[in-house]
Amino acid sequence: MHPKLFPISCIFIAIATLIHLPASLAQGNEFYQNCSQLFQCGNIQGIGYPFWGANRPQACGHPSFSLNCTGEAPVLTIETQPYRVLAIDDTTYALKVVREEYWDNSCPQFLYNATLDETPFNYTSDTDDLVLSYGCTTSLTGTTIPGQFSCLANGTSGTFGIYSSNSATATLANIPTGVTCTTSVIVTVNSTEGQALASSVENVTQVLNSGVGLLWQANNSYCERCVASRGRCGSDSSNAGSFICYCPDRDYAFACGSSSGSGGSGTCPFDQISSVFLLCSFVRLCFFRKVKESCRGSSLDLHVGF
Numbered sequence: 001m002h003p004k005l006f007p008i009s010c011i012f013i014a015i016a017t018l019i020h021l022p023a024s025l026a027q028g029n030e031f032y033q034n035c036s037q038l039f040q041c042g043n044i045q046g047i048g049y050p051f052w053g054a055n056r057p058q059a060c061g062h063p064s065f066s067l068n069c070t071g072e073a074p075v076l077t078i079e080t081q082p083y084r085v086l087a088i089d090d091t092t093y094a095l096k097v098v099r100e101e102y103w104d105n106s107c108p109q110f111l112y113n114a115t116l117d118e119t120p121f122n123y124t125s126d127t128d129d130l131v132l133s134y135g136c137t138t139s140l141t142g143t144t145i146p147g148q149f150s151c152l153a154n155g156t157s158g159t160f161g162i163y164s165s166n167s168a169t170a171t172l173a174n175i176p177t178g179v180t181c182t183t184s185v186i187v188t189v190n191s192t193e194g195q196a197l198a199s200s201v202e203n204v205t206q207v208l209n210s211g212v213g214l215l216w217q218a219n220n221s222y223c224e225r226c227v228a229s230r231g232r233c234g235s236d237s238s239n240a241g242s243f244i245c246y247c248p249d250r251d252y253a254f255a256c257g258s259s260s261g262s263g264g265s266g267t268c269p270f271d272q273i274s275s276v277f278l279l280c281s282f283v284r285l286c287f288f289r290k291v292k293e294s295c296r297g298s299s300l301d302l303h304v305g306f
């Protein structure tokens, strides 16, 4: 290398290091980046932890909060059963859902009771049990059966469904004498809507479509702490799905910058320290070279000064 070229190449390397530095900082923690993306589906916009699905990898949510955007609404799977999501309020940890097979339909093909036992979900307090009985036949003629709705169970002609609501009084025994049904299902609905049904203000489809409130528990307070520290919440698949806080530099157990890091997929902080060190060394080197050069004229000994 020609002596005169050295300071120029030195400055060039310094600039290159400067450019490289913010790039390596921005690259940071890939999970932090990916989990910054929010879930969008129809009317449900900007949803983050504990939900995952579509553009949000499972590590960005809690395992029990899988969303699938099917057309106009997200579908949440709870204990293998699909629920259509009508609203999500992540400030109160509340959801409004309808069992997918009961969306716009009081007569589904497969009948089962859905349970929230052993799930991170429970119903809000303003709920009512709607009892839907199917495969009903009657020996009564010329009488209007209360709560009757049309449902040809598996195409069986002459059958229908009946409902009764209000958890206080509705029992499966509410089926009128002279009517026999093969199967009953309990669907939890909003109690205000249940009352509207009882007073015939609304029909059974409208009540089912209005949805029911759920509350969720997914380490909510841990996530609040993580978000307050500018982190992104998620779950650690390598550690039985336990809570994790993704931060720009690396992963932490609860909050960014807290000493109890989990040492996950983040970049090593020494990468950035060594870049800064390298940059400073070059600048210093260039400066002294320049001074020496101006003192001694053009006679520069390349083997001195390292």
Ligand SMILES: *[C@@H]1O[C@H](CO)[C@@H](O)[C@H](O)[C@H]1NC(C)=O
Pocket (backbone or CB within 6 Å): 030, 031, 034, 057
């Ligand atoms: C982050 O998202 C990118 C692009 O969608 C993907 O290639 C990458 O595997 C994701 N990384 C993680 C850790 O999920």
Ligand SMILES: *[C@@H]1O[C@H](CO)[C@@H](O)[C@H](O)[C@H]1NC(C)=O
Pocket (backbone or CB within 6 Å): 068, 069, 070
């Ligand atoms: C989402 O729903 C579609 C259509 O119902 C289904 O084919 C697909 O397997 C689902 N995806 C996931 C990840 O559950």
Ligand SMILES: *[C@@H]1O[C@H](CO)[C@@H](O)[C@H](O)[C@H]1NC(C)=O
Pocket (backbone or CB within 6 Å): 111, 112, 113, 172, 183, 184, 185, 186
């Ligand atoms: C639903 O629960 C009710 C009350 O426990 C029960 O009588 C009914 O048989 C159940 N229905 C089904 C389809 O399991």
Ligand SMILES: *[C@@H]1O[C@H](CO)[C@@H](O)[C@H](O)[C@H]1NC(C)=O
Pocket (backbone or CB within 6 Å): 122, 123, 124, 125, 215, 217
């Ligand atoms: C649902 O769970 C939360 C948290 O465990 C609890 O505070 C709330 O009272 C429960 N709600 C109902 C209706 O059981």
Ligand SMILES: *[C@@H]1O[C@H](CO)[C@@H](O)[C@H](O)[C@H]1NC(C)=O
Pocket (backbone or CB within 6 Å): 108, 109, 110, 111, 134, 135, 152, 153, 154, 183
């Ligand atoms: C229709 O048949 C299926 C399969 O035999 C059964 O699981 C379901 O409960 C039946 N539906 C009604 C409405 O009776």
Ligand SMILES: *[C@@H]1O[C@H](CO)[C@@H](O)[C@H](O)[C@H]1NC(C)=O
Pocket (backbone or CB within 6 Å): 149, 203, 204, 205, 206
């Ligand atoms: C329920 O009411 C809605 C709106 O008034 C109507 O479109 C629908 O046909 C009714 N359904 C039944 C099963 O009566």
Ligand SMILES: *[C@@H]1O[C@H](CO)[C@@H](O)[C@H](O)[C@H]1NC(C)=O
Pocket (backbone or CB within 6 Å): 096, 124, 126, 190, 191, 192, 193, 212, 213, 214
């Ligand atoms: C129940 O329905 C009433 C009336 O529509 C509504 O004000 C209330 O917010 C609903 N509750 C839940 C938990 O969605």
Ligand SMILES: *[C@@H]1O[C@H](CO)[C@@H](O)[C@H](O)[C@H]1NC(C)=O
Pocket (backbone or CB within 6 Å): 062, 120, 217, 218, 219, 241, 242, 243, 244
């Ligand atoms: C909350 O996080 C802890 C620690 O990460 C974990 O052990 C626990 O299972 C989580 N609880 C829920 C309800 O996910």
